[in-house]
Amino acid sequence: MTTTTAEVGRLTAARPIDRERMRRVARRWRLVKNAGVALLSFALLVWTLVPIYSMVMVSLEGHDDVFSNVIWPQYPSLHGYWLVFTEGYWYLEYFWHQFGNSVYLGAAVTFFTLLIASLVSFSLSRMRLRHGWLVSNAALLTYVIPQSFLAIPFYRIMQAYGLTNNIWSVIAALVTFATPYAIFIFQNYGAAIPMELDESARIDGASPVQIYLKIYLPLMAPALVAVGTYALLLAWNEYLYQFLLLSSKQSMTVPVALAQFLNSDEAPWNYMMATAVIYALPPIAVYYAFRHRMTSGLTMGGVKG
């Protein structure tokens, strides 16, 4: 804008020339705004994708590419993945067994978290057990004890009872840490289900077990899916307890096996990253499959805050 047009604009308030000017300013403003959005979007994309790109890229590299300065492998190959699939490298000789352990761990943690937490929240909020608030407050207190702080005494106890290298010790630990949050969510969610349903079932002669199985659980399905996803991702994400408690090749899970690579003198980064990508795919798939349920479930606890 030059001074003259601005002055003209001010003098000729409602004339067509002024409207033209305003439209130009608006267009320019929109342009600046769009450019800002584009810039921020680009920055966010780069920020998010660089580590993931690096992981995938290294997994496609050969040995010489790993120790070079390329940003895309000269001879990209799926050899690393092939080695993982066929257990063709000595660190990977039990890969599928260990992957099975991870799946088993995730499934068991999910199942027991849902079972224990739904029973508790049914008893506390539907059956109104006296002094139930003590239980839910105690649960909330667990939620705020950092997991890694309990790791040392937990390990010593498991060692004393000969439960190291037993995957159930890890399952117990993770269920302990997933349950309080599950109870919290279930109670928030269950508050929206009318009590009349329970009552009419009870008048018809249903026992508490029947009410739990046939009324409570079906109505809680969305919350169960959200918390189940949460528990599964928690188990898949966890490293410390698996590392401390599982040390034999037969009992360890994929992340522990992956960390073992780091002990060798020259870590085979391409094979490690191929393993890492394979291990990262299931939770990504689960997350995107249950995304909407999960966000609504997780935020039930958060938004009320």
Add this chain to the structure above:
Amino acid sequence: MAQVSETASAAVQVLPSLRTRRRFWRGELQGSEYTWALAFVVPYVAVFLVFVIYPVVYGLWMGSDPHLYTELFDDPVYQMTIVNTVLYLAIAVNVKMFCALLLSGFFMRSGWWTKALLMVFVLPWAVPSMPIFTSMHWMLNGDYGFLNNALWTIFHVNGPAWLDTRWYAFGSVIVSYIWKWMPFWTVIFIAGRMAIPQEIYDAAKVDGATGFRAFVHINFPLMANLYLVCTLLSTIFTVGDFNTPYFISGGGPAFSTYTLATLGIRDAFDLSQPRLGVAAVMTALPLVIPLVILLMRKLKTAQVQL
């Protein structure tokens, strides 16, 4: 929570079916029902006693010798660790939460592009920590890592050896932590913003408050409590964060980037001094306990919905 069901039942007080309910559910649970109600709680109480109370008491006993603490405070690694832990909480948590709050506003924009971008943006949250942090450790390698390779190829800049000096290494830990956990809190804040009724924005628009002023006068006051609760929770979780410092810098160079969580595990398992490890972790309690108390109080008042 207990309070929620209380309010829910209070809300239904007006309904005529109240008396029936009181007879059936409020009064003493009848014989077998009471047994069932107890039986449903028993599994959790057992888990709680065996896997929370027992380890906590055992841990307190392990860390009860005062000599452990004099030994600990004399350790120069421990002194650096305290500085690191405080910086980690002060910088990483707050930068993450504040950026998440701002980004949640950005992601409220309409359009397919924003939705698609959000799908990509939450990816770090869905990727398991251990593999991605291991990968980032290699990405930050000074000679062959992707970051320096890219800096050289694109800008012809020689990046530093990220993990070889204390502050670069610890900065890398902080940035990696933000990368991994910012998406989660962004999603929480998006949900918080969605809970704000559109009418408030419309009314403010009539009064001429849009954009930044709408943020200052609507979002911030309404979301302040949520923001505070989330920050407290995140701080407590972050005190116990093991994976990020352990896999990104591994405590190096020269033991300068430990935090209390990783130092405790190092003392207990690498140095085979479990009591010392427990003592290291225990010194975080003066920080954690006030946070927990504050959080409990906030959660009680926070039952009021937006």
